[in-house]
Amino acid sequence: MSDLGANLRAAREAAGVSLSAMAARTHYSKPLLGLLENGKRALKPVHVTAYARALNVSVETLYGPPEDPLRVAHEWLVADTPAEVHSTAGRRVGATLASRLEDRVIELRHLDDVIGGRDLFPLVHKELTSAQGVVKDASYTERTGRRLLTVVGELAQLAGWVASDAGHYTEAERVYLSGVSAARDAGxxxxxxxxxxxxxxxxxxxxxxxxxxxxxxxxxxxxxxxxxxxxxxxxxxxxxxxxxxxxxxxxxxxxxxxxxxxxxxxxAGAEEPEWVYWLDRKEIEVMAGRCLIELGDPLAAEPLLSGAIAVYTPEHAREVALYQTWLAESYARAGMFDAARDTITRARKTAQGVNSTRLDLRIGTVESLLTT
Structure with missing residues (x-):
């Protein structure tokens, strides 16, 4: 996200617009704009849109490389979903739309690897609502209906997950349970x-x-x-x-x-559902380490967490930062407070630009252990 902030600053300066003038044009405060441009405050699609309008440039120009995940999320959010396109073309649904929706679920699920819940939830919620509308209002064969219900169930699981990551716990519970109904109807x-x-x-x-x-x-x-x-x-x-x-x-x-x-x-020959693509040995070790901390054995947890953190790539910033908070907690509960402070400082740095309430709360929880 720091690269995106630099893009915003470069576009503003190229247009000869001061921060004060930009504040007047966007109705955001000058200090906030400075934090956004310096990568010290999480950027949202609405901020990028505000810059584009104020500077009369395209959103694409500000986002830069097309693989920027926040740009992908923004483009999905403002575009019609396949289900919405279908609703303008007729009520009959076939295998083509079911396949497209299945592909969209996978793409959204992988966006969750690199985008925090507060940014991703509106997009997933929109996709879920559209898919539910197709199931409710369209006509289709029994086979296509099962596929559509499965899509709704998978979207509900993802929507619940990102809602929880964003701190919307009541909404997460609601969509989880609606997804259970869809999954059961799909068999x-x-x-x-x-x-x-x-x-x-x-x-x-x-x-x-x-x-x-x-x-x-x-x-x-x-x-x-x-x-x-x-x-x-x-x-x-x-x-x-x-x-x-x-x-x-x-x-x-x-x-x-x-x-x-x-x-x-x-x-290797056993087919697994795509929604478990992320579960591997390092994730198992992280969970084991977290359980050991909860049960009062933080020293045994430390090597499990350290080993997993070491093999994660930088784009998985939320997971790295989350696991760093658990590592910091293992140090704190073992009485190794200097190591705990160093680790939670790294976690806070890793978390910059990640819009996740779950992560923010974890960092706060561990920091409170170090101030009592």
């Missing part, structure tokens, strides 16, 4: 389990961990004969986390052992 029990376990993850973090553990176990048991090895690994991870948050030492260890067993059963 996709694994996806329904994914939605329920995603909700359990939120409840474990911001609600009653005992309720979260029950919900996570229900997701595992309810999909027992319907999941692939990596999907089962994911559901068991969520159960381990909820158990750790509930301070259930034995339950957590049993779940972590089951995670390892399930992951070892994967094979």
């Amino acid at each position: 996709d029990r694994a996806l329904a389990g994914q939605l329920l376990s995603s909700l359990s993850y939120q409840i474990a973090n911001v609600g009653n961990p005992a309720d979260a553990a029950l919900l996570a176990r229900s997701a595992v048991v309810g999909t027992q004969d319907q999941t692939t090895p990596v999907v089962r690994t994911l559901l068991l991870e969520r159960m381990a986390w909820a158990s750790a948050r509930a301070r259930d030492h034995d339950g957590t260890q049993r779940a972590l052992d089951a995670v390892d067993d399930a992951y070892e059963q994967r094979s």
Whole structure:
């Protein structure tokens, strides 16, 4: 995001417009504009649009290289979705639209790797609403209907995830549960389990961990004969986390052992749903490390977290910063306060420009450990 801020500053200076004049044109304060241009405040699409209008230049000029993820999100947000285009062309839906919507879910899911929830949620919510409209109002074959319902379920899972990342917990719960209904209607029990376990993850973090553990176990048991090895690994991870948050030492260890067993059963020939593309050994180690911290063994967590952080690439800034907060917490709870302060400082630096309430709260939580 610092490159984008530099683009805004360069465009303003090229037009001969001072910061004071830009403040008058955009109705943003001069200090805020300075922070945006210097990369010290998270940029949003609305800021870029304001600069484009004030300087009479194209949005594309300000974003620069087309692979900028925030630019991609902005372009998606202002464009019609495939479902909206369909609504102007007729009520009959075929396999072509279903395929396009399936591709869009994958693209959106991968945007979540590099864009914070506060920026991504409006886009995913728009896509979900459009897809729900097609399911409700259009006509289609039974096979196409199952595909569309699956799309709605997957979009609901993603919308719930980014809503939770943005701090919209009530909205996240609502869309998760609506997605469960769609997944069940589609006959996709694994996806329904994914939605329920995603909700359990939120409840474990911001609600009653005992309720979260029950919900996570229900997701595992309810999909027992319907999941692939990596999907089962994911559901068991969520159960381990909820158990750790509930301070259930034995339950957590049993779940972590089951995670390892399930992951070892994967094979190159077994087809997994695309929505588990991100789950690998390093993610499993991160979750194990987090559980160890919750259960009072921070020293055992440190090598697991450090090893995972080391192999992440810079564009995954939110995940790197989140895992740095857990590493800092492991140091703090082990009494290694200098290492904890150094690590949380790195996390805050990594988090610059990442528009994630979840990350902001994590940084604040760990910093509070170092001031008490």
